[in-house]
Amino acid sequence: MGDRPDVVAEVYRHALPRLGAYAHMLTGDPEAADALVQAAIVKFGARRRRVSDAAHAEAAVRAEIRTIHIATLRRRFRRTRVKQSPALPDVVAGQSASATPADEVAGALATLTPRVRAVVAMYYWEDLAVAEIASAMRVSEGTVRGLLDEGRTALAPLLGNDDEPERLAIMDVRS
Amino acid sequence: MSGLRDGLEQWARARGDEAVARLDSTEPATRDAIGSRRKRRMALIAGSTIAAIAGAAAVAAAQPQPLTIPTVDNPSLDLATFTCGEEWTLEPGQTSRIPGADYYFDEPDGDWQVTSDDDTTTTEVDQFTAGYGTVSWEGELRVKAAVLPRATIVVVKDGLIQGSFEEEFTRNYSFDDPNLRTWTPYPGTCGTAATTMPSGEYAFHLVIQVERVDDGEPVVTFVDPSGATKVTIDGLEAWGESTIEPHPAELREPVGDEYQAFVVPYPEGLGSCTPLHDLRALGAPDENAPQYTVTIPGVQDLTNAMWTGSPVVISNEPVDEWYINDQAMLVADYSGNMAQPAVWWSEDGTTLGTDGGQFDVFGGGCEPIEVLEPIGGAVFLVIDGVDWTSLWGANADSDQTSQGGIQTWVYLGQAS
Numbered sequence: 397m398g399d400r401p402d403v404v405a406e407v408y409r410h411a412l413p414r415l416g417a418y419a420h421m422l423t424g425d426p427e428a429a430d431a432l433v434q435a436a437i438v439k440f441g442a443r444r445r446r447v448s449d450a451a452h453a454e455a456a457v458r459a460e461i462r463t464i465h466i467a468t469l470r471r472r473f474r475r476t477r478v479k480q481s482p483a484l485p486d487v488v489a490g491q492s493a494s495a496t497p498a499d500e501v502a503g504a505l506a507t508l509t510p511r512v513r514a515v516v517a518m519y520y521w522e523d524l525a526v527a528e529i530a531s532a533m534r535v536s537e538g539t540v541r542g543l544l545d546e547g548r549t550a551l552a553p554l555l556g557n558d559d560e561p562e563r564l565a566i567m568d569v570r571s
Numbered sequence: 572m573s574g575l576r577d578g579l580e581q582w583a584r585a586r587g588d589e590a591v592a593r594l595d596s597t598e599p600a601t602r603d604a605i606g607s608r609r610k611r612r613m614a615l616i617a618g619s620t621i622a623a624i625a626g627a628a629a630v631a632a633a634q635p636q637p638l639t640i641p642t643v644d645n646p647s648l649d650l651a652t653f654t655c656g657e658e659w660t661l662e663p664g665q666t667s668r669i670p671g672a673d674y675y676f677d678e679p680d681g682d683w684q685v686t687s688d689d690d691t692t693t694t695e696v697d698q699f700t701a702g703y704g705t706v707s708w709e710g711e712l713r714v715k716a717a718v719l720p721r722a723t724i725v726v727v728k729d730g731l732i733q734g735s736f737e738e739e740f741t742r743n744y745s746f747d748d749p750n751l752r753t754w755t756p757y758p759g760t761c762g763t764a765a766t767t768m769p770s771g772e773y774a775f776h777l778v779i780q781v782e783r784v785d786d787g788e789p790v791v792t793f794v795d796p797s798g799a800t801k802v803t804i805d806g807l808e809a810w811g812e813s814t815i816e817p818h819p820a821e822l823r824e825p826v827g828d829e830y831q832a833f834v835v836p837y838p839e840g841l842g843s844c845t846p847l848h849d850l851r852a853l854g855a856p857d858e859n860a861p862q863y864t865v866t867i868p869g870v871q872d873l874t875n876a877m878w879t880g881s882p883v884v885i886s887n888e889p890v891d892e893w894y895i896n897d898q899a900m901l902v903a904d905y906s907g908n909m910a911q912p913a914v915w916w917s918e919d920g921t922t923l924g925t926d927g928g929q930f931d932v933f934g935g936g937c938e939p940i941e942v943l944e945p946i947g948g949a950v951f952l953v954i955d956g957v958d959w960t961s962l963w964g965a966n967a968d969s970d971q972t973s974q975g976g977i978q979t980w981v982y983l984g985q986a987s
Binding site for chain 2: 404405408412413414415416417418419420421426429430433434437438441452456501502509516520521536538539542548551552554555556557558560
């Protein structure tokens with residue numbers, strides 16, 4: 397596992413579904429998700445970091461996905477901070493009888509603001525704690541909780557409520 | 572059980588399978604991209620080494636493969652005590668503080684890079700202009716036990732320390748996320764104090780100290796684990812004059828629901844639990860800050876009560892403005908011991924306030940405290956965003972609005 401090309405092959409062979417799913421949940425768009433996964437693998441692959449196993453490599457690429465996406469969000473948000481009503485995707489606007497549950501989930505995710513969607517993805521897919529998300533996004537924990545609540549409210553009609561207690565960080569050294 | 576979690580996972584797994592079908596064929600292209608990126612990096616590193624042949628640190632950075640970090644005998648460090656003007660004497664390498672230190676972690680590995688003001692990050696820049704970029708170190712340190720990595724970036728010129736800034740990599744350290752990133756100060760930034768330094772080439776050194784969580788004892792100290800870097804920074808004098816020497820803007824009292832607003836850079840790297848308050852103390856908003864007008868209906872009297880849960884805004888109608896979903900905080904010239912409470916809008920968009928005085932900052936990690944003293948002086952609502960249409964007009968385009976890291980400071984008036 398020490399040779400980086402083999403690591404890239406391992407990522408492609410075993411981790412692609414999970415990385416693709418994560419990127420799709422973050423971006424809400426399959427094309428953007430594909431580009432994000434590729435960018436993360438390239439960034440990871442070019443670093444020549446030591447990796448001990450495939451799980452380590454997957455975790456590193458997943459972290460690259462998160463880092464790249466958050467940086468993109470910060471750029472995008474500061475460029476387009478104007479009053480806007482997020483356009484509903486066609487699948488939602490149509491609400492046709494043929495819409496599948498998957499379409500509906502995609503539609504609901506697409507109605508979330510990018511920051512809300514990112515927080516939902518990090519919390520529910522990457523299993524990060526609120527404090528860890530706050531640290532990654534460089535915002536307060538209160539902001540993360542607010543964004544998470546917004547996402548839950550939007551998704552609950554389709555997917556039900558989240559009755560789990562808030563997950564704590566593995567280690568909060570100041571608590 | 573969480574129906575929401577299960578539903579999301581089920582949906583996402585199906586999207587992951589679809590992604591495989593699309594991405595599987597991209598592996599050769601990805602390998603090519605990795606190869607190209609590595610070549611660019613190696614060319615840069617080799618070039619840097621020839622240009623700055625000074626020292627083992629640069630040589631170490633030029634090696635194509637990660638090196639085991641050599642053992643050296645650096646003194647035990649208090650990362651907060653690097654003093655500007657003193658000599659930089661540390662040797663690159665690692666110093667174990669306790670027997671069996673390597674049980675706690677793998678060696679750190681990473682790169683220096685330059686991030687421009689639009690968040691574009693590259694390892695291929697060895698020069699930038701102050702105010703339009705910053706140096707950071709990004710890498711990874713995998714921990715195996717309850718330890719906390721802390722770091723200080725030290726800026727050195729002609730062998731003397733000209734800046735230092737201590738930072739925890741992350742407050743809630745996760746075992747499965749080894750990524751680390753820390754930002755550097757500009758030369759002249761010593762802790763929270765700052766002076767203007769001349770433009771020129773500066774060396775950036777990284778010191779990581781891993782401490783046990785339970786007793787705070789240092790386990791190991793790494794100095795320049797991936798080598799130092801040298802970067803030429805232009806425009807430091809102008810940057811210092813504009814940011815260090817305060818030229819506060821003249822404040823204009825509100826007229827009706829219309830408030831004077833300023834565009835202010837995000838307070839990166841002030842190293843404080845109250846970066847906005849610190850920025851105000853340094854003179855923000857500056858007289859040269861772009862200004863525009865923000866409409867906020869229903870702003871209440873500016874008193875202590877806002878700091879402890881009373882709404883800042885009570886509007887008869889739901890507010891429908893650009894800032895509704897943006898993070899916001901309050902800042903006053905004098906605000907006792909609670910410098911910048913976070914505020915947010917109610918779900919119905921009619922009120923803006925705190926949730927009962929909870930102390931809240933950008934990165935968290937600061938202790939909650941009570942308001943003991945009255946607020947006073949100018950009061951600002953700091954919004955993490957800018958209304959580009961109001962600022963630039965309807966023809967605002969992406970080039971005009973590409974500056975990252977900026978906020979709107981809305982002057983609400985004088986505290987009563």
